[in-house]
Amino acid sequence: MQKALTAAIFLFLFRCDKSHRRAAMGCKSSKQGTLAHMNQPSGKRTLDIAIIGDSGVGKSSLVNALTISPSCMYNFPLRQRTLQDECSDLQRRALLPPQDPGRKMHNKMLSNKKKFLAFVEFIKSLQKNVDIKSDPATYFNEVIKIYEKTFSDGGMKEAASKVKKELEELENTELHIAITGEVGSGKSTLINALQGLKAEDDGAAPVGVTETTLNPNAYSHPKYPKVKFWDLPGIGSPGFSSESYLKKVDFPRYDFFIIVGSTRFQNCHIELAQEIQRMNKLFYFVRSKMDLDMSSMKRNYPKTFSEDQAIKTIRDECKKNLLNFKDSSHQSFLISSWDLAKYDFPHLVETLEKDLPSLKRIAFLFSLPNFSSEVIEKKKSALKSHIWKISLVSACINAIPLPGLPLACDAALLLGSMVAFYKMFELDDGSLARVARLARKPVEELKAVIKSPQGKEITLDLVKKTIIHTLQCFLPVSPVSSLASAGVSFATTYCMLWSFLDNLSEDAERVKKVLGLEECEAEHLRAKQNWHKT
Incomplete structure (x- = not known):
């Protein structure tokens, strides 16, 4: 009518x-x-x-x-x-005209964005409140509920495409670190230490008592080629000009600068820092060769030597040297390139983590050697914040059904992710051989404590078997017939990757123990206490 x-x-x-x-x-x-x-x-x-x-x-x-x-x-x-x-x-x-199709699309995009943000918050809350180790069944079911609640009326493809772009951005993130300082300050040695290399290793920066760097030289990280360490020419020569120096080394290229001094910070260090600051770039003062200073002071004062007092003396001297620098908030970091866990290097890492943008911060963290339990834990935490993205992409994009199972996934993506995790924890064959050589330990001794499958054993067949095993653990709890295939796929691969990461971090801890780094760990704790005192 x-x-x-x-x-x-x-x-x-x-x-x-x-x-x-x-x-x-x-x-x-x-x-x-x-x-x-x-x-x-x-x-x-x-x-x-x-x-x-x-x-x-x-x-x-x-x-x-x-x-x-x-x-x-x-x-x-x-x-x-x-x-x-x-x-x-x-x-x-x-009174209103028919809705514009473009407006409908806009509203749909806003709705999908809200779903995506809600999904991210659900996952973060689950990670915080439910322990997958102590209650895996609850965790599995909660993941599926979150998935179905969020994407029951669509939007999962759009969310998967979004996180796929985020994963690609992380993979393609470049980080350029400039190391500069006066001749003989240990720039090249620091670059090698950051990469876990010795001067004789392939790809290492050459080390010498004379100036070996005349032009900026890039050294790509052996595992992360997009992370580059730049060995810049020495500063402090007669007639040195910070402005012309920065033009010569192509200043805009670098994300941040580490200014290295081996004895005391001089006017050339301060002048360079002020010019870098004027151009709105990050920089950090690093006092190198602490191991040599401690050894020298111990020989000279065998009866009265106190390492804590010696460190305090050097730290006070650094502060005095930097009094002419206008920004008093910048501290100097005392390090030894031969033992990164000692002194202030862990605090330099923490400072960089706070200062760098998120993607570059993660790239820097993954490139670090496993010199402490803290670094291993940070790597695990960073990776766990990304595995839900991998699982979502696997379940929604290029997913291939697994015969006899109520799920489909991108097994190739999962394989690539697991291999990458191995490298990040330095458990691949190349990394194990390198750290064994540095510690003068047989590589077989390191491999013997690794309980996860060896790097060569990680194949597509292993990925599929692991997925099947994970799913079978939960099938009695969750009636599969009532669940969407994509939801089951997401929950299964998510729980599988989570468990895989836990196992790898435990393997990395065991390898660290075999390498004899417990003493370094104790030094690391002492360094933290001394840092907070200052």
Whole structure:
């Protein structure tokens, strides 16, 4: 049954006189009135609007405007409130044109964005409140519930595409670290230490007592080629100019600078730092060769030597040297390139983590050697914050059904991720051979304590077997027939990767123990205590 609404709009130029008010009260058409009749395509509803006013006030123009776009009735807040108060919901809808397809797409995108953000918060909350080791069944079921609650009415493909781009951005993130300082300060040795190399290893920076660096030389990390360490020419020569120096070394290229001094910070260090700061780049003062200083002081003062007091003396001297630097918030970090766990290197890492953008921070963290339990734990935590992304992409993009199982996944993506995890924890064959050589230990001794499958054993067949094993652990708890395949795939691969990461971090700890780094760990704790005292 067709219903109608009649409304009157009175137009006047300056004021509403008695004739207008009488017409409004009667709402009758006359020679002064014009009728706008509009039929909306959606639904059988007719809306009749009488437009009344004196000649020349624009009745016909308003009719034409309303016929083309009835929504212009809502151009003014007072008119909008009046119509909303006096018309029913269906009558108000009759004033509006059919929704623009572009607008619908925009609303859908906003809805999918809200779903994605809600999904991320659900996952973070689950990681915080449910322990997968002590209660894996609850964890598995909660992951599926979160997945189904978020994507029950669509949006999972869009979310998967978004996180796929995020994973690609992380993989393609470049980090350029500039190491500079005076000749013989240990720049090249520090670069090699950051990569876990010795000067004789392939790809290592050459080390010498004379200047070996005349032009900026890049050394790509052996496992992460997009992380580059730049050995810059020495500073402090006669006539040194920080401005011309930075032009020569292509200043904009680098993400941050490490300014190295081996004895004391001089005017050339301060001048360079001020020029870097003026150009809004990050920089850090590093006092190197602490191991040589400690050994020398111990030989010279065998009876009264105290390492803590010696460190305090050097730290105070560094502060004194930097008094002329305008920004007193910049501290100097005392390090030994031969023992990164000692002294202040862990605090340099923490400072960089705070200062660098998120993707570059993660790239820097993954490139570090496993010199302490703290680094291993940070790597595990960073990776766990990304495995849900890998699982979502695996379940929704390029997913291939696994025969006999109620799920489909991108097994190749999972394989690549697991191999990458191995390298990040330095458990691949190349990394194990390198750290064994540095520690002068047989590589077989390191491999003997690794309980996870060896690097060469990680194949597509192993990935599929691990998925099957993970799913079988939960099948009795969760009736698969009631679950969407994508949800099961996401939950299964998520739990599998989570467990795999836990096992790898435990293997990395065992390898660290065999390497004899417990003493370094104790030194690391002492260094933290000394740092907080200062």
